Amino acid sequence: MADNVFWHQGQVSRAHRAERNGHKSFVLWFTGLSGAGKSTLAHAVEAELFRCGHQVMVLDGDNVRHGLCSDLGFTEEDRHENLRRIGEISKLFVEAGVIVLAAFVSPYRSDRDRVRSMLPHGDFLEVYCKCGLETCEARDPKGLYARARRGEVKNFTGISAPYEEPLRPELIVETDKESLTEEVARAMEVLRRMDLVPEGDPCAE
Numbered sequence: 428m429a430d431n432v433f434w435h436q437g438q439v440s441r442a443h444r445a446e447r448n449g450h451k452s453f454v455l456w457f458t459g460l461s462g463a464g465k466s467t468l469a470h471a472v473e474a475e476l477f478r479c480g481h482q483v484m485v486l487d488g489d490n491v492r493h494g495l496c497s498d499l500g501f502t503e504e505d506r507h508e509n510l511r512r513i514g515e516i517s518k519l520f521v522e523a524g525v526i527v528l529a530a531f532v533s534p535y536r537s538d539r540d541r542v543r544s545m546l547p548h549g550d551f552l553e554v555y556c557k558c559g560l561e562t563c564e565a566r567d568p569k570g571l572y573a574r575a576r577r578g579e580v581k582n583f584t585g586i587s588a589p590y591e592e593p594l595r596p597e598l599i600v601e602t603d604k605e606s607l608t609e610e611v612a613r614a615m616e617v618l619r620r621m622d623l624v625p626e627g628d629p630c631a632e
Contacts, residue, residue: 444524448482451623452521454546455614457530458539458593459556460585461571462563464602464610465530468556471611473528479630483526486513501582507538514542521550534590549621553596554614560585562603597621 445451455472457465469485476483492499496512499505510533520527533539543551563585564572575583582588593599598617600610618624624631 441522441524448524450481450526450625450628452482452524452526453550453552453623454517454521454527454529454542455552455554455618456533456539456542457528457554457556458533458596459558459602460560460563460590461532461583462566462568463556463558464600464607465532465556467607468554468600468602468610468614469528469530471607472614475611475615476526476630479624479628481526481630482524483528484520485528485530486517486520488531501588503535503582503588506535510538510542514545517542518545521546532584532590534584534588536591536594539593552598552617552621552623553593554598554600555593555596556602557592557599558602 441452455469457469459465466485466487466489469487473483473485491513492509495516496509499509510531513529513531517527517529529542539553543553545551567573571580571583572586574580575586584590598614600613602610605613615624615630619631
């Protein structure tokens with residue numbers, strides 16, 4: 428960073444925005460193999476929170492790579508940079524009072540831990556969308572596993588690149604065993620238990 432760059436503090440704080448919104452802001456980070464159901468669950472939780480009047484936004488891996496990270500590939504170094512940028516964007520959204528639902532394979536623990544460290548304690552919740560590789564391959568919604576098996580996609584997580592499972596996630600959902608309705612209910616229960624969806628909130632009922 429250049430030595431002539433300074434942080435400018437605004438007059439409207441995160442606390443002011445939370446008071447106006449009627450809820451806290453935080454990051455719910457969905458991680459897991461491709462095809463594990465991260466985006467599906469993130470969008471379902473988004474719909475539930477939005478129904479209750481919350482300011483909420485999904486950041487999805489493919490969507491972000493269409494713009495902000497369109498210059499990055501899938502090498503280990505590019506994956507690190509991709510998630511560094513997402514972490515910074517997530518932090519800005521949280522400061523703006525928005526609940527962030529981030530759905531990224533994010534295969535390395537160090538990257539997920541780095542994003543967690545960017546935020547105050549309790550503002551980053553890791554959701555492990557656990558699903559067997561065989562099931563993910565059977566789903567293969569984008570045809571990526573088939574291409575990876577043919578050698579057409581390099582550094583593909585689960586096939587030619589590693590995935591490091593979370594050690595202590597706030598929530599584990601077994602997406603090959605639970606229904607989407609059950610998964611959403613469990614995610615909302617975690618938010619209630621951590622007082623991120625407080626009593627009196629429509630989503631707490």
